[in-house]
Amino acid sequence: MDLFESFVTFKRLLPELVGISYSTQEKLPMTMTLGYITPHYVETQLEHSKVTCYLSKKTTLRDEVIIRNLSFSMRNFFSQITEDLKELTVPVRKWQAVELAAQLSSHLRIDRLLKSIQEGLCDLLDAEAASILLYNEKKGVLEFMVTVGKVSGKIERIPVPMESIAGTIFQEEKTMIFNDLSKAKHFKGVDKASGFITRNILGSPIWRESEKIGVIEVLNKKDGGFTESDAEVLDLFAKLIGFKLANVKNYENASRRLKSVILSIATAIDKRDQYTHQHSNNVTNYALNIGQKLDLTEEKLEELEISSLLHDVGKIGIEDAILLKAGKLTNEEFRKIQEHPKIGAEIMKKVHFITQSIIAGILQHHEKLDGSGYPQNLKNGEIDLFGRIIAVADVFDALTTSRPYKDPWPVEKALELLEKDADAKFDKRCVEALKEYLNEKRAVS
Numbered sequence: 001m002d003l004f005e006s007f008v009t010f011k012r013l014l015p016e017l018v019g020i021s022y023s024t025q026e027k028l029p030m031t032m033t034l035g036y037i038t039p040h041y042v043e044t045q046l047e048h049s050k051v052t053c054y055l056s057k058k059t060t061l062r063d064e065v066i067i068r069n070l071s072f073s074m075r076n077f078f079s080q081i082t083e084d085l086k087e088l089t090v091p092v093r094k095w096q097a098v099e100l101a102a103q104l105s106s107h108l109r110i111d112r113l114l115k116s117i118q119e120g121l122c123d124l125l126d127a128e129a130a131s132i133l134l135y136n137e138k139k140g141v142l143e144f145m146v147t148v149g150k151v152s153g154k155i156e157r158i159p160v161p162m163e164s165i166a167g168t169i170f171q172e173e174k175t176m177i178f179n180d181l182s183k184a185k186h187f188k189g190v191d192k193a194s195g196f197i198t199r200n201i202l203g204s205p206i207w208r209e210s211e212k213i214g215v216i217e218v219l220n221k222k223d224g225g226f227t228e229s230d231a232e233v234l235d236l237f238a239k240l241i242g243f244k245l246a247n248v249k250n251y252e253n254a255s256r257r258l259k260s261v262i263l264s265i266a267t268a269i270d271k272r273d274q275y276t277h278q279h280s281n282n283v284t285n286y287a288l289n290i291g292q293k294l295d296l297t298e299e300k301l302e303e304l305e306i307s308s309l310l311h312d313v314g315k316i317g318i319e320d321a322i323l324l325k326a327g328k329l330t331n332e333e334f335r336k337i338q339e340h341p342k343i344g345a346e347i348m349k350k351v352h353f354i355t356q357s358i359i360a361g362i363l364q365h366h367e368k369l370d371g372s373g374y375p376q377n378l379k380n381g382e383i384d385l386f387g388r389i390i391a392v393a394d395v396f397d398a399l400t401t402s403r404p405y406k407d408p409w410p411v412e413k414a415l416e417l418l419e420k421d422a423d424a425k426f427d428k429r430c431v432e433a434l435k436e437y438l439n440e441k442r443a444v445s
């Protein structure tokens, strides 16, 4: 066992582990560190040495117990490497594989995670392509995970039979190199469908503890064939990433279920008014594209999605006679309508997963930078970024769709109005981001 393997052993129980450091207290103190150093760590004092485990999140009592127990149970190993430490050389690419796995811990969405794994592995192993196949227990097949579309993040699953190279790697349960594919009897099918010509393949099973969950394949070494050293790097990476893939998959399943409930609520709100049908969906699409242009993190984009879908949830509390009135609203009726952001925020505040930002988006989506908005007449910096983003998305959708009192405006005219009011009423960055997205969309279609 070497320090890498000890890292892997710890990581199996602690997916948030991003670094491990070992130091001796002999005459010459020596330290060996892998991965990232973060402010969150647990130190375990052994007889002649100290093991420090770094985590990507605040440590909990459970983490401390696991780390201390593991460190003690591995104390023989740690004392043995005291002697070997001087000669211990770290292959740079193994270090990079650990680093790559650690970097991926911030991903919440599987499409982004897959993309980063593919790009990272191609760089690390000097290959043309990389793919992830996850095992579908119900169907008994491996499935290629292919990302569809830039924004949608949809994952398409292409089944691959067990009589394939990936299937062989999965069944043999070991990292395998196929440098001469003409000799590989199981090589068929997938190339024709993708149009990609595969010259050689290096693949490794992905593990989550003792459960095989899939296969990582790296295709076409740019220079010659894959080597044993490449295989060691991929093998290590596959051991580190299993937990993360499984966690993200579970998170996505839970998140999908939650979003389908939220979507049903949003649809129910929209259905009350035939003119605003689809409104919440449209606003969410615009808001997310603005958020992406503003480089929001994945976590923030998830929150923005929920906030946008629910931005008008407070309309539940507005009576039909006012909400659906075709004619001009009286001042009193307009005052009542203006209560919907507050009602929405009140309702959602009680739900425990709803964050402050989500509430701010719901409460502040009718505020204007000059203080002329409602319900709190907030100004400039008082308005949360979510409030500003949803305000732009909301007004743009309202302008470009039919209402009882107006025909839909052309995109250019709506953008002109938003640009004219940018800085006075709307956040200029949000308007610019929306414009950029619409231009890109037009260029594609």
Ligand SMILES: [Fe+2]
Binding pocket: 311, 312, 340, 365, 366
């Ligand atoms: Fe609204």
